Amino acid sequence: MHWIFDFIVKHRSFCSFLLTSVLSLWMISGTPGKQAEIARFLTSSIFYPFQITFNQINQIKNIFSENRKLKEDLANLTTHLSLLEEKAAENKRLRRLLGFSENYTFEMLPVKVVARDPSLSFRSIVINAGKKDGIQKWMPVVGENGVVGKIIQVMNSLSLVQLLRDPSNRTSVMFKRTRTVSILETENGRDFFVRCRSHEDTQEGDTVITAGLGGIYPRGLQVGVVSHVTESNSPLFKRVYLKLSVDFEHIEEVFIMRLSPQWSAFRSEFDSLEFNND
Amino acid sequence: MIKSIIRWIVFFILAFILQTTVVPVISIYGIKPDLLVLILFMLATKTGLIPAIYTGFFLGLAQDLYSPSILGQNALSKTVAGSFAGLFNEKVMRIDPFLQGVLLLITFLLNDFVYFMVQVVKSGVTMNLLGIELLVTTLPRALFSLLLAVVPLVLNLYSQTATKR
Numbered sequence: 001m002h003w004i005f006d007f008i009v010k011h012r013s014f015c016s017f018l019l020t021s022v023l024s025l026w027m028i029s030g031t032p033g034k035q036a037e038i039a040r041f042l043t044s045s046i047f048y049p050f051q052i053t054f055n056q057i058n059q060i061k062n063i064f065s066e067n068r069k070l071k072e073d074l075a076n077l078t079t080h081l082s083l084l085e086e087k088a089a090e091n092k093r094l095r096r097l098l099g100f101s102e103n104y105t106f107e108m109l110p111v112k113v114v115a116r117d118p119s120l121s122f123r124s125i126v127i128n129a130g131k132k133d134g135i136q137k138w139m140p141v142v143g144e145n146g147v148v149g150k151i152i153q154v155m156n157s158l159s160l161v162q163l164l165r166d167p168s169n170r171t172s173v174m175f176k177r178t179r180t181v182s183i184l185e186t187e188n189g190r191d192f193f194v195r196c197r198s199h200e201d202t203q204e205g206d207t208v209i210t211a212g213l214g215g216i217y218p219r220g221l222q223v224g225v226v227s228h229v230t231e232s233n234s235p236l237f238k239r240v241y242l243k244l245s246v247d248f249e250h251i252e253e254v255f256i257m258r259l260s261p262q263w264s265a266f267r268s269e270f271d272s273l274e275f276n277n278d
Numbered sequence: 279m280i281k282s283i284i285r286w287i288v289f290f291i292l293a294f295i296l297q298t299t300v301v302p303v304i305s306i307y308g309i310k311p312d313l314l315v316l317i318l319f320m321l322a323t324k325t326g327l328i329p330a331i332y333t334g335f336f337l338g339l340a341q342d343l344y345s346p347s348i349l350g351q352n353a354l355s356k357t358v359a360g361s362f363a364g365l366f367n368e369k370v371m372r373i374d375p376f377l378q379g380v381l382l383l384i385t386f387l388l389n390d391f392v393y394f395m396v397q398v399v400k401s402g403v404t405m406n407l408l409g410i411e412l413l414v415t416t417l418p419r420a421l422f423s424l425l426l427a428v429v430p431l432v433l434n435l436y437s438q439t440a441t442k443r
Binding site: 012013016017020021023024025026027028030035038039042043047050053058060061064 | 291294295298299327328331332334335338339340342343348349350351353354357358361364396399400
């Protein structure tokens with residue numbers, strides 16, 4: 001018996017190789033059931049510490065894939081959320097517009113702003129309605145807070161709107177409290193004023209509405225409120241500065257009032273007028 | 279001695295973590311380098327034949343337990359690979375880096391050859407398919423692993439040179 005130990009010690013490398021190879025071959029030759037049994041025994045005994053380590057490794061692997069999936073989900077949901085927020089904001093705006101349009105008896109066509117004048121203080125906008133929608137030149141354009149401008153050019157499916165802030169624009173307005181009529185003017189597209197006689201009673205906060213005299217806007221549309229009053233050089237007149245109701249920087253949807261100019265009914269009579277220069 | 283054993287265990291655990299996490303990411307056309315064989319080779323050439331045999335056996339057995347393969351398949355292939363690499367112990371012979379590269383390549387091929395031989399015997403795969411498998415999978419994998427082994431081999435060479443000084 002002693003010679004066996006001597007042999008093993010003397011040829012320990014060979015014996016180690018033989019032992020491990022035989023063990024491996026024994027496991028390989030086993031039936032699947034037997035292999036599963038051996039695997040269960042090994043994982044619950046000598047490989048138990050490794051079992052915990054491998055579980056941790058698997059968790060690390062899962063963390064990577066889970067992290068990637070969560071990032072994908074997050075990107076999708078963020079996009080979805082921003083779309084929903086956009087829809088919610090649009091819904092809110094449209095509801096406000098709807099509430100506004102119900103206050104007027106005119107037929108209102110809701111349209112979207114599709115382009116803006118690229119200048120810093122943009123003076124016009126393009127809307128997504130044109131001839132095919134029955135839009136005509138000079139139709140008033142309003143927002144939920146008041147007058148925006150008027151149609152000055154009509155294309156097939158688009159129209160150009162001249163905004164109130166265009167310095168070349170002149171709008172007949174009226175002080176709601178005093179019924180004083182004047183013309184809305186601007187020199188730079190930012191500061192808006194009306195000229196009034198010096199003795200007119202004007203106060204900060206007075207509401208200014210359309211006068212309905214220009215033939216384009218009906219009477220009573222909100223234009224703005226008086227912000228401050230300055231005395232002009234002339235002793236007869238003063239300038240009353242207004243803060244317009246519409247925020248031109250954030251217009252996205254507007255309404256077109258299907259309203260022909262008041263003078264159109266009399267156009268033939270205007271055209272037939274003959275002025276005697278004598 | 280114990281410090282050395284703990285160090286090698288840490289190496290193997292790290293290799294195992296890298297093998298299951300990073301290696302699939304850097305695989306090219308499904309060809310993945312085998313870091314475990316690489317570490318086994320390094321251990322074998324550093325410590326000798328007997329540690330290499332047992333490390334190869336238990337390492338392979340661990341792989342068998344935690345991967346869908348025939349129980350004992352990796353144990354046998356890694357035992358054979360470890361035994362071969364353990365024959366070239368740095369304590370008894372001096373191996374230059376080029377020879378180390380060649381031996382490492384042979385170790386990879388031997389490991390895969392034994393692995394696929396077991397597959398042939400157990401699953402009835404024909405020898406022709408075995409040849410194709412060795413050519414299409416094993417050789418590229420061995421070369422890929424060898425490419426990764428350049429860094430540790432160079433570090434090993436540097437440490438040997440530093441020790442001699």
